[in-house]
Amino acid sequence: MDFDALLLSRLQFAFTVAFHILFPAFTIGLAAYLAVLEGLWLKTRNDAFKTLYLFWVKIFALSFGMGVVSGVVLSYQFGTNWSEFIRLTGGVIGPLLAYEVLTAFFLEASFLGVMLFGWKKVGPKLHFASTVLVAIGTTISAFWILSANSWMQTPQGHEVLADGTFVAVDWMQVIFNPSFPSRLAHMLLAAFITTGLVVGAASAFHVLKDRARGIKTEGWSESRISLVMAIGLVAVLAPMQLVVGHWSGEVTHKYQPSKTAALEGYWETRADQPLHLFGIPDREAQKNHFQVSIPGVGNWIQNLPRDEVITGLDAYPREDQPPPFIPFFGFRIMVGLGLLMIGLGAWGAWLIWRRRVFDSPWFLRFCVAMGPSGFIAVLAGWMVTEVGRQPWVVYGVLRTRDAVSPVITSQVATSLLAYVVVYSIVFTAGALFILRLMAEGPVAARTEPAPRGQRPPGTPMAKAPGDTSPDDDDTPDGHDGLRGAAS
Numbered sequence: 001m002d003f004d005a006l007l008l009s010r011l012q013f014a015f016t017v018a019f020h021i022l023f024p025a026f027t028i029g030l031a032a033y034l035a036v037l038e039g040l041w042l043k044t045r046n047d048a049f050k051t052l053y054l055f056w057v058k059i060f061a062l063s064f065g066m067g068v069v070s071g072v073v074l075s076y077q078f079g080t081n082w083s084e085f086i087r088l089t090g091g092v093i094g095p096l097l098a099y100e101v102l103t104a105f106f107l108e109a110s111f112l113g114v115m116l117f118g119w120k121k122v123g124p125k126l127h128f129a130s131t132v133l134v135a136i137g138t139t140i141s142a143f144w145i146l147s148a149n150s151w152m153q154t155p156q157g158h159e160v161l162a163d164g165t166f167v168a169v170d171w172m173q174v175i176f177n178p179s180f181p182s183r184l185a186h187m188l189l190a191a192f193i194t195t196g197l198v199v200g201a202a203s204a205f206h207v208l209k210d211r212a213r214g215i216k217t218e219g220w221s222e223s224r225i226s227l228v229m230a231i232g233l234v235a236v237l238a239p240m241q242l243v244v245g246h247w248s249g250e251v252t253h254k255y256q257p258s259k260t261a262a263l264e265g266y267w268e269t270r271a272d273q274p275l276h277l278f279g280i281p282d283r284e285a286q287k288n289h290f291q292v293s294i295p296g297v298g299n300w301i302q303n304l305p306r307d308e309v310i311t312g313l314d315a316y317p318r319e320d321q322p323p324p325f326i327p328f329f330g331f332r333i334m335v336g337l338g339l340l341m342i343g344l345g346a347w348g349a350w351l352i353w354r355r356r357v358f359d360s361p362w363f364l365r366f367c368v369a370m371g372p373s374g375f376i377a378v379l380a381g382w383m384v385t386e387v388g389r390q391p392w393v394v395y396g397v398l399r400t401r402d403a404v405s406p407v408i409t410s411q412v413a414t415s416l417l418a419y420v421v422v423y424s425i426v427f428t429a430g431a432l433f434i435l436r437l438m439a440e441g442p443v444a445a446r447t448e449p450a451p452r453g454q455r456p457p458g459t460p461m462a463k464a465p466g467d468t469s470p471d472d473d474d475t476p477d478g479h480d481g482l483r484g485a486a487s
Contacts, residue, residue: 003409003413004409005404005405005407005408005409005411005412006400006401006404008409008412008413008416009081009082009404009405009407009412010400011416012077012081012412012415012416012419013074013077013081013082014383014386015416015419015420015423016070016073016074016077016419016423017074017382018379018382019070019423019427020067020070020071020073020074021378021379021382022375022378022379023063023064023066023067023070024067024071024138024141024142024191025187025190025191025194025374025375025378026063026191026194026195026198026375027060027063027064027067027138028138028139028142028188028191028192028195029191029192029193029194029195029196030056030059030060030063030195031060031131031134031135031137031138032135032138032139032192032195033056033195033199034053034056034057034060034115034131034135035128035131035132035134035135036229037049037050037052037053037056038050038053038127038128038131039128041053042124042128048221048222048225049225051222051442051443052222052225052226052442054119054442055222055437055441055442056199056442057115057116058437059434059437059438061116062430062433062434062437063434064112066426066427066430069426070423070427073419079405080405080407080415081404081405081407081412082403082404082405083405083406084402084403084404084405084406085393085398085403085404087165088164088165088166088398088402088403089165089166089394089398090165091165091166091167091168092151092158092166092167092168092174093148093151093152095168096144096147096148096151096174096175097144097145097148099144100140100141100143100144100145100148103140103144104137104138104140104141104143104144105137105141107133107134107136107137107140108134108137108138108141110133111129111130111131111133111134111137112130112134114126114127114130115127115130115131115134118130139188142184142187142188142191143184146180146183146184146187147174147175147176147177147180147184149183149385150177150179150180150183150184151174151175151177151180151394152389152393152394152395153177153179153183153255153256153385153389153395154177154178154179154180154251154255154256154395155177155394155395155396155397156170156173156174156177156178157169157170157171157172157173157174157175157177158174160397166394166398178251178254178255179248179251179252179255179256182244182247182248182251183248183385185244185247186241186244186245186248186381189237189240189241189244190241190374190377190378190381191378192233192237193233193234193237193238193241193341193374194374194375194377194378195374196230196233196234196237196374197230197234197341197344197370197371197372197373197374198371198372198374199226199227199229199230200226200227200230200231200234200367200370200371201367201368201369201370201371201372202223202226202371202438202441203223203224203226203227203230203367204227204363204364204365204367204368205368205438205439206223206441207223207224207227207358207364208361208364208365208368210223211361222441222442222443223441223442224358226442227357227358227367228352228357230367231344231345231348231349231352231357231367232349232352234341234344234345234348235345235346235348235349236345238338238341238342238344238345239342239345241338241341242338242342245334245335245338246303249302250302250303252388253302253304253310255395256388256389256395257310257311257315258311258313258316258320258321258322258388259322259327259384259388259389260302260310260311261310261311261312261313261315261324262281262313262321262322262323262324262327262328262388263324263327263328263330263331263384263388264276264298264328264331265279265281265288265291265324265328266298266310266311266312266313267286267287267288267312267313267314268312268314269309269310269311269312269314269315270309270310270312271299271306271307271308271309271310272295272296272298272299272306272307273298273299273310274293274294274295274296274297274298275293275294275297275298275301276288276291276292276293276298276328277292277293277294278290278291278292278332279291279292279293279328280325281324281325281328283318283321283323283324283325286313286314298310319391320391322387322388322389322390322391323387323390326383326384326387327383327384327387327388330380330381330383330384330387331380331384333376333377333380334377334380334381334384337373337376337377337380338377340370340373341370341373341374341377344366344367344370347363347366348363348367351363
């Protein structure tokens with residue numbers, strides 16, 4: 001393998017985007033979860049919802065901050081490593097990214113401070129509205145980012161001028177390009193499921209810890225409530241994700257047949273394709289080694305007539321074939337984890353119906369083990385999407401090799417090494433701190449005060465054992481809902 005500037009630039013962008021995508025995939029769902037928790041607390045006045053909000057908002061603040069930092073790095077790389085891409089496609093991509101800043105980032109920045117630091121300083125309606133608007137902002141951000149990326153997958157609504165630059169001629173076609181609706185739905189569901197799995201894992205961990213210590217929890221503790229909420233979300237959304245994923249696959253088959261051939265391991269153009277369960281794609285030999293297949297099922301899986309011809313990689317010159325190894329295995333990892341998520345939701349729903357969900361240690365351990373699976377599935381799906389598009393940066397129109405900056409190999413290698421070192425230190429420390437907060441659980445948040453005017457008069461605030469502080473919200477020590485995160 002020749003590690004030239006092009007390959008190293010691709011590796012660098014892949015490395016940084018892999019770190020970045022983990023945080024939006026979590027914060028999109030977590031922002032919505034926080035809005036639900038605060039809404040439930042305002043409606044029911046159950047302090048368990050307030051405690052859960054105060055606990056998860058600390059984790060949201062840390063994750064949001066790391067997502068912003070890692071996202072800034074990606075913007076710089078457009079100029080340093082992919083200046084030709086920006087020069088040629090900036091007339092289309094530039095406004096889409098600008099819309100994301102104007103409509104989403106400003107909205108998030110405007111109300112994030114109120115959400116995080118206004119817990120005691122504003123009234124209940126304004127604070128709840130701020131949480132909801134932050135959640136809406138994260139979704140709008142996903143809208144524009146997915147629109148820009150989907151246009152690179154299925155470009156339309158543009159013209160290419162004589163000098164090779166792209167100009168938009170129909171913004172509705174650019175924004176709502178063929179792959180955008182299915183990919184937006186797929187990504188948003190992935191974000192919500194990822195959050196549900198993390199919340200479920202943390203909650204199951206604390207339920208297991210209480211069981212190991214012999215603590216008998218009466219009624220519905222915070223961990224029990226959040227566990228049931230997480231199970232319900234996964235039970236509903238995981239099967240929906242399977243349907244939306246199939247929809248996205250149909251769009252890919254129609255508009256990006258070479259990607260379909262790569263992720264399915266089809267080397268031969270033929271009707272009645274098999275379903276390859278396993279194999280090791282070999283681009284040099286143009287075949288799969290150690291192949292395990294089910295004959296005649298491939299067309300049925302893709303919702304096509306059995307006699308319809310499906311294009312294989314042999315229909316493309318070798319230089320136009322995507323590298324099949326990563327899409328092939330990434331797709332199977334994503335689907336395999338999706339089936340496990342469906343199984344988790346179904347098992348959990350059955351246990352809830354039987355009123356045995358808190359008494360099944362095997363299920364609780366399964367929840368803990370599945371905690372990171374959403375992140376893994378998101379990374380696998382993203383690699384399928386991006387590597388399967390190669391050798392095009394704008395599918396069928398602009399090759400990746402024509403989009404790279406005129407930089408020398410040593411410069412890219414040095415910056416890549418620097419990114420690996422810095423990211424390994426900074427984001428490992430951040431992830432470990434988040435895990436530590438999760439291990440502490442929501443108990444510490446019980447001592448945090450209610451926002452101004454949100455605690456019913458005469459209702460004492462829940463305290464930790466041994467806490468003798470007065471109940472007045474305006475005590476001199478100035479409790480703050482983010483005290484733990486700020487420290």
